Amino acid sequence: MLIHLRPAIVMMALFTLLLGILYPLAVTGIAQVALPGQANGSLITSNNMVIGSSLIGQNFTSDRYFQGRPSATSGTDPNDPSKTVSQPYNASNSTGSNLGPTSKALADRVAASVESLRKQGVTGAVPADAVTTSASGLDPDISPADAALQIQRVAKARNLPEADVKALVDNHTSGRLFGVIGEPRVNVLALNLALDAMKK
Incomplete structure (x- = not known):
């Protein structure tokens, strides 16, 4: 029996070492060298503080900000742990509404x-x-058409010329990847940070 058990144990240990430890460490190391920002979560900082990720939306509700796509994520009700309540952009519970x-x-x-x-x-x-809502409930981007709908509201709330806000949206509109993949989009967090940086 040992003659059959020993090779199985050796192979399990070898593949655990190779695929469970060495390969993940190698991929992580390559990612840290080649794409450190993406490997660490595409974090966005302001005043030396991490305020979010370009990959996860945030729940902006003020008229002074562009608002993201509706989110159907939920979380545990603080008053009754057996129930859930709506918690938009809850990254720990990524889901659609089903x-x-x-x-x-x-x-x-x-x-x-x-x-x-x-x-x-x-x-x-x-x-x-x-x-x-999206399937994840965490979309960080909106379409340029959705952003255009919000220009008037944001400009009015901030007492800014609509043309200036529109120019900001245009500057933060990303096109299709390689000109063919995906759709044009506007990252809401990046746009709102640029909005806050504008002279009032």
Whole structure:
């Protein structure tokens, strides 16, 4: 029996060392040298403090800021641990709403979001990402069309010319990767930091 057990133990130890320790260390080391920012979470700092990541959205609610895509993430209710409550952009519980296209709750929520935008003076077509959540609930980006809908509100709240805010949005709009992959997008946290840096 030992003749069969010994090679199995040796192979398990070898592959644990190789694939469980050496390979992860090598990949981590290469990543730290080649792409240190991305390897450490694509963190964004302001005044020498980490304030977020360019990969995870944040819940901006003030009219003075551009707001991200709606988030369906939730968390534990602090008053009753057996229940959950809405916690937008909760990175420890990345999830979508799991509501399908025939869901009345989804249709009602989207209709309420569209109605809220109409009350703010938005006319015409509403971009899908302005009223629907993503699969992760953590999207850091919005479409240029969604950002354009918010320019007037942000400019008014900050007493800035709309043209200046629009130029800022244009400067923070990223195109498709290699010109073909993905969609144009605006990183909300980076845009809001640039907004705060503008002279009032």
